[in-house]
Structure formats: structure tokens, C-alpha cells
Amino acid sequence: MAIAHDYLTQRGGAERVVLAMHRAFPDATIYTTLYDPDGTFPEFRSARIVTSALNRFAVLRRHHRAALPLLATAASALSVPADVVIASTSGWAHGFATEGKVLVYCHSPARWLYLAEQYLGRAARRSVQRAALAALKPHLVRWDRRAAWGARRYLANSTVVRDRIARVYGVEADILHPPHSVDVTGRRDPMCELEDFVGDGGHFLIVSRLLPYKNVDRAIEAFRGLDERLLVVGTGPLARALQAARPSNVRLAGLVTDAQMRWAYASAKALIAPSHEDFGITPLEAGAWGKPTIALHAGGYLDTIAEGVTGTFIERPTSEAIREAVLAFREEDWDALAIREHVHRFSEERFRERLCAEVDAMARRRTG
Structure with a gap:
């Protein structure tokens, strides 16, 4: 099996979820379009990570939003040779090329496509970003929906995302809340100058x-x-x-x-x-x-x-x-x-148990 994620270039909740997935399946390779070791959590350095061809360009690793016109093509070209793929996605990883069965863990259907003005902010109606997105949107929506409909099963991270998946894709998803991974016993270091x-x-x-x-x-x-x-x-x-x-x-x-x-x-x-x-x-x-x-x-x-x-x-x-x-x-x-x-x-233990059960069920359906 393998884990797929849109891009590993920042430190956010979605990246923490991928780390929790990898702790559940430590032998799984992680596939992603872009990987910036210095921009995301250092724990990813111990994982085997395969990237798309875009990762050769340092400017895109530092500014992944600049890659928007290229990401659909790059995602489609990124091959994941696994029987079961967990795709942690809010836009791209569910579209990676694979002959295996895809379990999508959806943080949200792409915000920049379906909630563009909220995503871009109050100036969205007249911004350069909004104009560029409007030009790309018809192609990206077609690509996104084809990718979504190719998945075997969808899990949503919340009630609002489950409802959004149904509205955007017409797909029924079950809810699996992400875990928190806070270690309250770990070292505490003051922030310099604060x-x-x-x-x-x-x-x-x-x-x-x-x-x-x-x-x-x-x-x-x-x-x-x-x-x-x-x-x-x-x-x-x-x-x-x-x-x-x-x-x-x-x-x-x-x-x-x-x-x-x-x-x-x-x-x-x-x-x-x-x-x-x-x-x-x-x-x-x-x-x-x-x-x-x-x-x-x-x-x-x-x-x-x-x-x-x-x-x-x-x-x-x-x-x-x-x-x-x-x-x-x-x-x-x-x-x-x-x-x-x-x-x-919302413990990681509960998340891991449910995720493993989902993967086991998918694997049995493949061989049964």
C-alpha cells in the first residue's frame, strides 16, 4: 500500500494527518507533487517520499500556489504502484495515477474551485489570482471530478466536508475525524525574542x-x-x-x-x-x-x-x-x-484503528 498527499511544503493540520497515517503504516511510501523538507514537519525526513517532476524546481517547492496551472498534469503523471492507496487530499492526490484501489481521505474538495472567493479573500472578485483561476476552472473542475469518481471509497474529515463532497461530487462519504497528535509531556522551548x-x-x-x-x-x-x-x-x-x-x-x-x-x-x-x-x-x-x-x-x-x-x-x-x-x-x-x-x-489511537480497518476491508475486497 501507499500514501498520497497533495504537497508537503508547509506545516498544517493536513500534514499532521499524513504523519499519523504514516505512523499507522510506517512501511508505506508517501507520494506527493512537491516536497520541501525545510518547509514542512521534520518527521517526514524519515519516510520514503516520491515526488512529481515539478519538484525539480525550487521556486515551486517554496511557493506551491505558483504551480497551480501545472498541478493537474503533474498529478496525473505521478504513478503510484500499490494495491491500495490512501489519498490524503484537498485537491490533487486523488488524481495520482494508480491501478490500485483508492481510499480518499478528503480534507475538502478543492477550495480554490468550489469556494474561490472565501479562499482568495475579500478582493477575490477583482484580483489577478481570481482572473487566472476563472480561466483554468473549467479544465480543473473536469479533471477533479474524473479523479473523484475513480476512487473506491471516500472518507470525510468532518460533517461539513461530508456534505460538501455530496454536493460537489454526488458521492456519499463516511466521517473519520482527524486525530490530534499533541504530546503534552514533551520538551517546551521558549520562542526567541518572545x-x-x-x-x-x-x-x-x-x-x-x-x-x-x-x-x-x-x-x-x-x-x-x-x-x-x-x-x-x-x-x-x-x-x-x-x-x-x-x-x-x-x-x-x-x-x-x-x-x-x-x-x-x-x-x-x-x-x-x-x-x-x-x-x-x-x-x-x-x-x-x-x-x-x-x-x-x-x-x-x-x-x-x-x-x-x-x-x-x-x-x-x-x-x-x-x-x-x-x-x-x-x-x-x-x-x-x-x-x-x-x-x-479524537485520539490518534482511535484514528489509527479505524483507518487500518478501512484499509483491511479494501484489501479483502480486492482478493476476495
Whole structure:
């Protein structure tokens, strides 16, 4: 068997899921279009990884969005010689060439095709990116749907993604929630130059890629003038603009190690999650530390947050709504033990057991 993933060029929830898949099947080769060892999690260095021809171009490894016009062709040409393929995908890996049976683990049908304006942000209607995508969309939609219909079975990472798969592809999918893989016993390293800002903790935390639909800009603006601190962990195209616009009680940490991430979570007061997420694993990561979340009342957060137990919701991702929730937040209202008990339902052990059962069932159908 083999594991397929769109591209391994960043550190996000989908890449953590691939690591969990590889821990379940440590002998499986991982196939991907682009692989940047320095841009993604270091644990991938111990895996056998096969890439597409695009990986020869360093600029595409660093900026995978620039490869959009080429990715359908590259994905179709990437051959996966396995009897069973687990395709972890939000756009490309379900289209890799294989004669084996494909089990698709879908993080979402491609956002840039079916949720383009949300993905590109408020300027999407008049942006160069939007115009380029409009020109490519008819071809990409045909390619994407052919690839989807060639899979043997679909698993969705959340309720909202299951419904989106049905709407976009007409395919019924079962839900398998991603696991959190937080090790609360591991080493904690302070982030250089942020020790004074974090101090003894008590800050609010955002862990997110810096993209328009993540709404990090609105959260940063919500803290302007507040007597609270916000630490933002993550990288992305908006990093420079957000850095320039931040008030003095907000810091952007960029890319951090797992040990530094533990330090940020362990000392935080609460997580803020204002984005449109297909699953949204960060409330589970925060919950492993007994920390509650202020989250957008939408998407995958509806699956992972128990309102009043592990977090509270805002109805709209506006600066005003985030600000009101921060002002109303009281640490004494939350039971860390109850939060941890909820998060245990999303353990990696449960994920691995279900995934192995799915693969076994597919293998039996092949030989039976």
C-alpha cells in the first residue's frame, strides 16, 4: 500500500494527518507533487517520499500556489504502484495515477474551485489570482471530478466536508475525524525574542496559516487597544502585511518547532479560531492542554467543540465579535479536566484503528 498527499511544503493540520497515517503504516511510501523538507514537519525526513517532476524546481517547492496551472498534469503523471492507496487530499492526490484501489481521505474538495472567493479573500472578485483561476476552472473542475469518481471509497474529515463532497461530487462519504497528535509531556522551548512578551503566560493564541479566509487580520484588529496580549503562530502570504499592521500587544511568531508550540499552548489563556475551517484541529491541540477556544460557529468547529465545555462560539468572524468574546472571557469558567476528556475522543489511537480497518476491508475486497 501507499500514501498520497497533495504537497508537503508547509506545516498544517493536513500534514499532521499524513504523519499519523504514516505512523499507522510506517512501511508505506508517501507520494506527493512537491516536497520541501525545510518547509514542512521534520518527521517526514524519515519516510520514503516520491515526488512529481515539478519538484525539480525550487521556486515551486517554496511557493506551491505558483504551480497551480501545472498541478493537474503533474498529478496525473505521478504513478503510484500499490494495491491500495490512501489519498490524503484537498485537491490533487486523488488524481495520482494508480491501478490500485483508492481510499480518499478528503480534507475538502478543492477550495480554490468550489469556494474561490472565501479562499482568495475579500478582493477575490477583482484580483489577478481570481482572473487566472476563472480561466483554468473549467479544465480543473473536469479533471477533479474524473479523479473523484475513480476512487473506491471516500472518507470525510468532518460533517461539513461530508456534505460538501455530496454536493460537489454526488458521492456519499463516511466521517473519520482527524486525530490530534499533541504530546503534552514533551520538551517546551521558549520562542526567541518572545519570552518577555509571553512572560508567565495568560496570552490568547492563534495557530494558523496566514491566508485571507483564516481571518487572522480581523483577530489582530480586535486586540487593538485591549489590555490583553495575542500571540500568532504561523506563516503565509499575509505575514508581511499583518506584521506591519499589528498593534503593540500582538506578536507574530512565524514558523516554530513542536517544542516551542508546546510552550505557546501550555502558557496560553485560550485559543482563538476565527477561520472558515473544514475540520480545524487547533481546538483539539489547545484542548489537550486543557485550554478552551473562542471559535467561529461554522465548519469543522461544529464537530470538535462542545459549546460551554471546550469553547464558546462567535457568529461572525468580525473584529467586533472577536473583541466582545475576548472581553467576556473568564478563565475560571472553564474546567481543564473536562476539556481534556472531550479531546480524548479524537485520539490518534482511535484514528489509527479505524483507518487500518478501512484499509483491511479494501484489501479483502480486492482478493476476495
